[in-house]
Amino acid sequence: MISVTVYLHRHSAHRSVELHPVLKHFFRFWLWMTTGMNTKEWTAIHRKHHATCETAEDPHSPQVMGLSNILWRGAEAYRAASKNEAIMQRYGAGTPDDWLERHVYTPHGVLGVALMMIIDVALFGAIGLTVWAVQMVWTPFFAAGVINGIGHFWGYRNFECADASRNISPWGIxxxxxxxxxNHHTYPNSAKLSQKPWEFDIGWMYIRIFEMLGMAKARSKGPVVAQVPGKNTMDVDTAWAVLNDRFRVMAKYSRDVVSPLVEQELERAGNARRSVVRAAKRMLSRADELVDEAGQDKISEILDASPKLQTIYEFKQRLQGVWAKRSAGAEELLNELKAWCCDAEATGIQSLQSFVAEIRSYTMPQLARA
Incomplete structure (x- = not known):
């Protein structure tokens, strides 16, 4: 799995980490022997997945194809997509195309896994066949089945990105x-998949080891918002900082604005309204793209039950609308953000006012260090 996550995923598909040529070729050779995987096919299919996530065009979405199909037959979904030449041509750019790839790794994938079987039997005797069988099943099941299946169906979400991705466990071992x-779908170009202090990404640990050996270099760890103590005025750098890390900003909005107000409303709610208000914490934080018609009806019921919850929901929608102004230029983005902050403060809602005060302290990280 280290070869899959470091080489195929973070290096080849997302270019979030650069690898030494020797390390790259070792990973290619190891994947050829242990999985028969083709770098171009895996890379292209994964890029296609990100480009069309949770749609009918997604090569392996459990939301579209069903969890059982992806969990138990995920490798088949990969094989089907690998035969689509249009996917290979559009999404497979920048993958190896040397003599070994053309004459050995791509046309003779079976030869690699057969060689692995011979090595396992030579090392372990008859039990080597069991070792080999586990190797052949492990990566396809966990990479193609568990991650693509359960990883889009069950678990917790740090960020409300526009797909159904989930963190299966906080410890990636x-x-x-x-x-x-x-975390990955929110920041796909980050070489580090852990985003919270309590999360652990063993793939990142290996990348750091390779960096210390001079064999790797992480290109990105995801956007980071810096805060300057005492900064209470907004400028262009504030606007860019908020935009660059908008997913974390929205997660903070859910935690620091939505959740406290829901708790307050629960204390005031009568028995008839409590079940409606209790659902607000989850429903009002969900990405719009993931809310179906029944969910929209539930949100309407929640908003009808509480004018304050309606206010913070409307401000959440407006804040997300600010991101759409980024193509118009920095000044317009800043003006929209200033207007949002001014109106938010005028609501008199304490949690919203505190959130605005925190927004004003944001800046780009390099400016904070200067």
Whole structure:
């Protein structure tokens, strides 16, 4: 799995980490022997997945194809997509195309896994066949089945990105850090998949070891918002900082604005309204793309039950609308953010006012260090 996550996923598909040529070729050779995987096919299919996530065009979405199909037959979904030449041509750019790839790794994938079987039997005797069988099943099941299946169906979400990705576990060990799938879909170009202090990404640990050996270099660990103590005025750098890390900003909005107000409303709610208000914490924080018609009806019921919850929901929608102004230029983005903050403060809602005060302290990280 280390070869899959470091080489295929973080290096080849997302270019979030650079690897030494020797290390790259070792990973290619090891994957050829242990899985028969083709770098171009895996990379292209994964890029296609990100580009069309949770749609009918997604090569392996459990939301579309069903969890059982992806969990138990995920490798088949990969094989089907690998035969689509249009996917290979559009999404497979920048993958190896040397003599070994053209004449050995791509046309003779079976030869690699057969060689692995011979090595296992030579090392372990008859039990080597069991070792080999586990090797052949492990990566396809966990990479193609568990991550692509359960990772889009069950678990917790740090960020409300526009797909159904979930973090299966906060400790990414068994599947080399790929358990932190919601983090990855939020920041796909980050070489580090852990985003919270209590999360652990063993794949990142290996990358750091390779960096210390001079064999790797992480290109990105995801956007980071810096805060300057005492800063209470907004400028262009504030606007860019908020935009660059908008998913974390929205997660903070859910935690620091929505959740406290829901708790307050629960204390005031009568028995008839409590079940409606209790659902607000989850429903009002969900990405719009993930809310179906029944969910919209539930949100309407929640908002009808509490004018304050309606206010913070409307401000959440407006804040997300600010992101759409980024193409118009920095000044317009800043003006929209200033207007949002001014109106938010005028609501008199304490948690919203505190959130605005925190927003004003944001800046780009390099400016904070200067």
């Amino acid at each position: 068994v599947i080399a850090g790929e358990e932190l799938h919601n």
